[in-house]
Amino acid sequence: MILTLVKLRHSVAKSCTWPYCLRRCSYCNFNKYIPREDNHRVMTECLQRETETLLRLSQVSCITSVFFGGGTPSLAPPSSIAAVLESVSRQVTLPDQAEVSLEVNPTPAGMSKLEDYCQAGVNRFSIGVQDADLEVLGRDHSSCQALQTIEEAQRLCPGRVSVDVMFGRPGQSVKSWEEELSELLKVCDDHVSLYQLTLERGTQLFKKVQRGDLTVPTEDQTAQMYQSARRFLQQRGFEQYEVSNFARNNAASLHNLSYWKGRQYIGVGPGAHGRFVPLGGGGVGREARTQTMEPDVWIREVQQRGHGTRRRMELSCVEVLEEVLVMGMRMTEGISHKHWELFSPQLSLRDVFGTSTRVRELLQNGQLILDDRGLRCSWEGLALLDRSLNIVITLVFFHLPDALEYHESLPTF
Template sequence: IPRSDNQDVMLECLQRETETLLKLSQVSRITSVFFGGGTPSLARPSTIAAVLETVARHAGLSEEAEVTLEVNPTPVGSSKLEDFLHAGVNRFSIGVQSLRDDDLKVLGRDHNSQHALQTVVEARRLCPGRVSVDVMFGRPGQCVASWELELDELLSVCDDHVSLYQLTLERGTQLFRQVQKGQLSVPSDDITAVMYDSARRILQKRGYLQYEVSNFARNGAISQHNMSYWKASQYLGVGPGAHGRFVPRGEGDVCREARTQTLEPDVWLREVQQRSHGTRRRIPLTHLGLLEEVLVMGLRLIDGITHQVI
């Protein structure tokens, strides 16, 4: 969901692109919806409700469908959780990242550890068993001992799903420049490998089963939406920079396409207003290309890939 000074215009464009892509595709049954990328918790709950209504009007969306919202754990984000629940969200993914305030500042986050913990507690109250927490390791100055203590602290309030990510330095960011200049240092690959193995051990001890490279769940609370990516199911991507993989209706009925929507939010808005969608690129996937995707994504899963899938 893009930021926009005029949320009514943003909502209209999200609805129009959703409707257009659903009509263009053979996707007739929606099993999950994921509001993520950017900061969707800044949107009005009514925007979420309207998009879900559009999906339900043009495709099958059962009451059992998983509807996830990524939440930035600020006071503003946490204050609207109940309204998002009433709008149709039934699962929250909270970007905690760290419980160390100094690290959050280095990462450029606009919340602190207290905000994060309060958000997790409130989300669990509203959606028990359906709250995921993102946490990051390999941060500047981090050591194995401090990481283990932090993870133990976080797991004492976590729900049934944890996503564990290693910090990736993105070229062009302030953090990347600070590391390049030697102002900050990140742990070596050997140290981050120990952190990863240590986290897997701690999570397993707490009852979390690893089902993918970065994801752990207990009580069967796996992310159905992400599993559809990793199992190479069809999916639609709506909004600036979104990606989709689906079979277009009426174009041979067998050739799957990789579609990418326009990245820049302002340009995307204009394009949707002009032609009802912001698709910038369409790439037909050959059988070999689809097989490569199945292999690459499937190897992320603990279960691996069966001969039947290939």
């Protein structure tokens, strides 16, 4: 690792969490809180301070993308978004072409602030939409409001609006899902994210299904929904570039691509996660960082020491390679030989995976492809990603000892 080059070239993505929601959706187990009082000012000040602290610690020179997630970040005043972006700009370079995304709850209140968010610096919106089951899911918007929000977002950021939609919901059939997707595509922009509903233990929806009050589609039915949606989107000009994400007209999310390509990123706010090399901390290895989850505790920690980092763990080379595989294999392009070499110059993709009997089986049955482009899943294999990942990760731990040195294997972009 050449630190002088790092200081000149180092750039990362940044994610910022706004942990508050007006209500908790029945299926959600994310780090969300119902605010007891209006503390926007304090939260904004702490987000700014933690941003400045972590940027100094990472010694980055450029931020390539910013993502405001939650919680419900569209509850944050546009002035808070502007303040955080100003803090970034004061510390490092935030190029005009940097992608600045914000998740929006499609309510009248969220829609009314879209223009102000754009003036604050946001240039991409991510909108969660379901045409049905809104009451069951605990959502606080109507289908009509969601469509109006999409329309207004497209007016303000044409070509840079992502529609997020969930399948595998209670009572949903393959036919009703196809009909819903067909209607949605009449109004959506150039990016669609598909998410399969996961029943998380402890949520209201999990309890209702356990009691038998609601039923959800079977695994075979949700698999049919996924494959049907992939074909449906492809026919309408969308290219699948990741397991759950589809884009046309070059509208892929640059921020998420940073995660999937193993780049470094800074997480700011309650419960945020980060992956970066803390050059000011005396170490040379990439760290996994987790910020304190509870907003009140996080605020106190930021006020006392400038950041709310609860957990720091230096990642071994093998652990970094595991993350490279887990994230990189989610993409349809997979992992190129050149990209793999950034993290593992001693052993190539073919050294690690080319001689494995188990991988050879996946190659022969068409689930995996290993060729001059690199390692990736086939169209069929992408739907069975978990099984393939278990095999390739096992091989990484078998072939690559913890003794590999960071300066020989970790990139610093």
